[in-house]
Amino acid sequence: MTFLAIDVGNTRLKWALYEAGRPHAPMLAHGAEFLENIDKLSDGPWQAFSAPQRMLGCSVAADAVKRRVEEQMEELWDVPAHWVVSSAAEAGLTNGYDHPTRLGADRWVAMIGAWHRLQARKEPPRPMVLAMIGTAVTVEAVDPQGRFLGGFILPGHGIMLRALESGTAGLHVPTGDVREFPTNTSDALTSGGTFAIAGAIERMVQHMRSRSGQDPVCFLTGGAGWKMAPHLAERFELVESLILDGLLEIAQHRWPT
Ligand SMILES: Nc1ncnc2c1ncn2[C@@H]1O[C@H](COP(=O)(O)OP(=O)(O)OP(=O)(O)O)[C@@H](O)[C@H]1O
Numbered sequence: 001m002t003f004l005a006i007d008v009g010n011t012r013l014k015w016a017l018y019e020a021g022r023p024h025a026p027m028l029a030h031g032a033e034f035l036e037n038i039d040k041l042s043d044g045p046w047q048a049f050s051a052p053q054r055m056l057g058c059s060v061a062a063d064a065v066k067r068r069v070e071e072q073m074e075e076l077w078d079v080p081a082h083w084v085v086s087s088a089a090e091a092g093l094t095n096g097y098d099h100p101t102r103l104g105a106d107r108w109v110a111m112i113g114a115w116h117r118l119q120a121r122k123e124p125p126r127p128m129v130l131a132m133i134g135t136a137v138t139v140e141a142v143d144p145q146g147r148f149l150g151g152f153i154l155p156g157h158g159i160m161l162r163a164l165e166s167g168t169a170g171l172h173v174p175t176g177d178v179r180e181f182p183t184n185t186s187d188a189l190t191s192g193g194t195f196a197i198a199g200a201i202e203r204m205v206q207h208m209r210s211r212s213g214q215d216p217v218c219f220l221t222g223g224a225g226w227k228m229a230p231h232l233a234e235r236f237e238l239v240e241s242l243i244l245d246g247l248l249e250i251a252q253h254r255w256p257t
Pocket residue numbers: 008009010011012013133134135136156157158159194197222223224227228
């Protein structure tokens with residue numbers, strides 16, 4: 001009865017095996033691979049377990065990468081691969097994007113994960129802001145009724161710094177520290193990237209406040225969420241597993257047991 005959840009990001013694939021495809025199911029195993037190492041999954045970590053009953057994935061990478069994941073599954077098991085495509089509505093959320101299917105599946109799934117976490121609290125409805133910090137950064141706004149209003153996409157910290165290195169004549173320095181008033185190039189670059197991301201996030205919180213007159217509940221997720229958490233002026237809850245949580249939610253809605 002096990003369930004395999006897969007999140008194919010821009011840089012890494014993250015997977016987790018659960019006892020079942022429902023929220024809060026116990027996790028039996030998990031791992032992460034850089035995309036260039038996907039082809040090692042069937043000879044490595046996946047070899048250890050028997051065929052999952054179902055698989056649901058979410059991918060922002062090219063179709064060829066999805067194919068490589070499916071090949072790894074086919075080498076071991078006879079289990080169909082299902083991939084989430086963003087849609088106009090799923091698992092209680094509605095999608096305000098101009099073209100709902102063009103919304104990145106990772107953004108949609110993470111919003112579904114965060115939304116259900118909020119609903120489970122049985123508190124009065126509140127708007128939500130969700131920031132996902134990885135290779136790219138996204139900042140989403142969801143209204144109290146579960147409607148995705150829109151969101152920002154910006155370069156992640158790594159891309160920002162590489163862009164500066166390649167676009168300027170002499171900026172090649174080691175990683176620095178985050179400072180309020182940086183006094184050397186390394187610290188200036190590291191702090192600039194961090195506060196650019198923080199600024200975008202805080203701006204979305206402001207947009208939400210002035211739209212709804214309410215303080216949004218704020219979530220932070222993604223592989224580098226923990227690096228941003230100390231530098232945000234707003235109170236954010238760091239939940240690393242929102243994409244996997246969202247996949248469990250969607251699985252439960254699609255295949256109720
Ligand atoms: N100090 C920092 N602050 C914010 N982001 C950072 C920092 N250092 C690194 N990062 C970002 O973290 C990314 C790497 O994190 P990780 O690979 O865990 O993310 P991820 O969520 O798995 O990415 P993806 O899902 O896109 O593959 C880098 O690409 C970089 O943009």
